[in-house]
Amino acid sequence: MTGGPVQVEVSGVVVDGSQDALVRLVEAQVASRTSAGDAEVWGPEAREEAAVRLAWTTLPATSRPLVDELVALRDELRAEGVDRVVLAGMGGSSLAPEVVCAAHGVPLVTLDATDPGQVRAALVELDRTVVVVSSKSGGTVETDSQRRIFEEAFTAAGIDPRTRVVVVTDPGSPLETVATEAGYRAVFRADPHVGGRYSALTAFGLVPSALAGADVGQLLDEALSAVEVCATDSPDNPALRLGAAFAGVQGSTGLRDKLVLVDSPGSGLPGLGNWVEQLVAESTGKQGHGVLPVVVGPDAPEATGLLPDAVRVAVSAGSADASAAGDVEVRVTGPLGAQMLVWEHATAAAGFLLGINPFDQPDVETAKNAARGLLEKTPEPTPARFVDRGVDVVADEDTLPEGTAEDLDAAVDATLAHLDATDGRGYVAVMVYLDRLAHADLAQVRDALAARTGRPVTFGWGPRFLHSTGQLHKGGPAVGVFVQVVGDLAEDLDVPGREFSLGRLKAAQAAGDADVLRGLGRPVLTLRVDGTDGLAAVAASLGRSAADPVAGAR
Structure with missing residues (x-):
């Protein structure tokens, strides 16, 4: 346990696994230098950006x-x-x-x-x-x-x-x-x-x-109650302990670069995992490095089974129900304001350990530029490879070679089979460009996919996730498999004073993101639906439990 307003309790393999990283952070005086606004902490390439990005500490x-x-x-x-x-x-x-x-x-x-x-x-x-x-x-x-x-x-x-x-x-x-x-x-x-x-x-x-x-x-x-402890170069600094725990542990397949955030009812901090997801993913996912946050419930496969490349973390405000998070390696307890400051310092420390600049987001800009270009040109939609059950199935030859699949289920199976090439380090990202309030039930496919593949699965609503995990998808380790769900299930809405509608904007954002991912060699399957029947077919195909897991499941 650590002192101060935020407690970070580390257990299991993470205890010994994070010690070397923690010593590095203390010896390099990362905490005190960050708090003092020292732009040199993350190396010469990050100096210019860091020099104008450290006012959050005060x-x-x-x-x-x-x-x-x-x-x-x-x-x-x-x-x-x-x-x-x-x-x-x-x-x-x-x-x-x-x-x-x-x-x-x-x-x-x-x-x-x-x-x-x-x-x-x-x-x-x-x-x-x-x-x-x-x-x-x-x-x-x-x-x-x-x-x-x-x-x-x-x-x-x-x-x-x-x-x-x-x-x-x-x-x-x-x-x-x-x-x-x-x-x-x-x-x-x-x-x-x-x-x-x-x-x-x-x-x-x-x-x-x-x-x-x-x-x-x-x-x-x-937050003010955590300022002093976050600036202290000590193994008891909760921010250093946390950063070392999720960005410094080596496992059997290399760095444990998946951060499973267990969001439990009764934690007193509902939705904190979604904020941490953006903070960590956009800060660390670049130059082929990164820590992938995976936000799950307490009964999710990632929360109940140990993955060799993941660290499981539960957060709570200190309520009696915090134990509902189950068997995790790291528990972070404390009030919201203090936790926000601790997580920010921990993420900055993670950037030091990974050798990257935690303050830029170059690949977010590439997706924005691609969407802007498509919005201006308004090209015709990419032709479907085939149509099945009201779903247009779109994929390039690398993702879905000719003759691989002729129906929706086979296309999903073939796409997930790309996990086989990731040496047990892959993940699946489901990216949905639909009304996240009206179609919230679709998120239930996340747990089913995780159980089916034996790998972490993220579920993001577009364009929301583009400002979060979108950076890591492109700049982080090239081990992701991407399933994109798009559709026009509501009457379009014009944007006053602009030559585009919301429907066109959404389509350009989805297409731009897919184009950038495909250009980087990532497997991307796009499923286009134009009605509730098609959406139901997508939910059924993604959510089904295969008798035999796809190739590459671990």
Whole structure:
């Protein structure tokens, strides 16, 4: 056990396996140097980026002046009958507020989607709605589209949109210019020396959470209690222990580079795994290295069976139900604010151990550029290899050689068989471009696929995952097998002032991501559905239990 507000308990093979890594971190003074803003920690190639990305270490104190301002704005809005908060944001702009609000038991509508049905479903109760438009760069296409759609909806409802839009962005961004010229209700300028996925304790995390009713003062107090211990070069530093545990343990197949995050009911920190997923995946997945976070429930195959290349971690706020996580190697216990700071320091330490820059995300940009190019050209959809049960099956020759499969089930089997070439280190990524609220049941195929293949399986909703595991898919170890599910199951929605609709945007994002993955030689199977029958067929095919596991199952 460690001291301080966050306890990190390590057991099993991870105890001895992480000792060398922990000694390296202590001897290199990674904790104190990170806290002091030393950009040299991660080597010369990371120096320039790190020099402008380390302000997150002081946020528990520097963000404090925001609290009173946010409480005043929340009270002002509620006095006007405005108590429903919609957050238009992606990745680091949405995941932290989602976790904070869930932990504090307050409602927040998170709109991190380009699916027309999901966006349209948020256009309700406008008389009591304020929209927080959150984008660090100020040019995020999803967020800009959502802002435009809500502006039009407010106007149509007889509501002045200027009174109902709150903006969070970096100083000097295009969004700041738009917000200032439009005269929006409030504009919060975040610290530009904090990267998106490390921004939980900046205005990006605090503004929507506070307006929704979360006690962000308490959150900062919790984080402040962990500042000193996170800066200490000691084996008892919980952040160093955690970073060494998930990025420094060698197993029978090499580095244990899968981080199984067991999200248990009763943990007191619902959804924290989704925030950690982005933080770790986008920070470590590059230059052929990376740690793949796999968020699962306590009964998932990855949580109940030991994988030779994975470390299982359970998080909790310290509740009595934390033991529901089962047999894990690492337990992290402590309040949310303190855990966020500890996980950030642990991820920075993991970058040191892996020899990579934990603050850039080069492959996220490649997918964005590919989507932008497809959106501008609007090419015809890639022809299907064949159609089965209302599903267009799309794959290149490398993924699905001619004659390999003539029906949906055979195509899925043949794609999963690529795991055989990964020497027991592979994983399956299911990437779904559909309304994640209306079709949430589809996520149940994750456990079935994990049981069937004997390998870790991630399940991501697009384009949400592009700002998270999308970086690791392309920049991390080339051992992933990818199944993409796309479809138009809702009436399209135009984006005011743009030449594209949400449906076209979503299609371009899916196609761009698949093109980049295929260009890197990754196996990608795309399943296109245009109705509920096709979606049911996909769910049945992915979720079936094969009598004989596919080739390569471990």
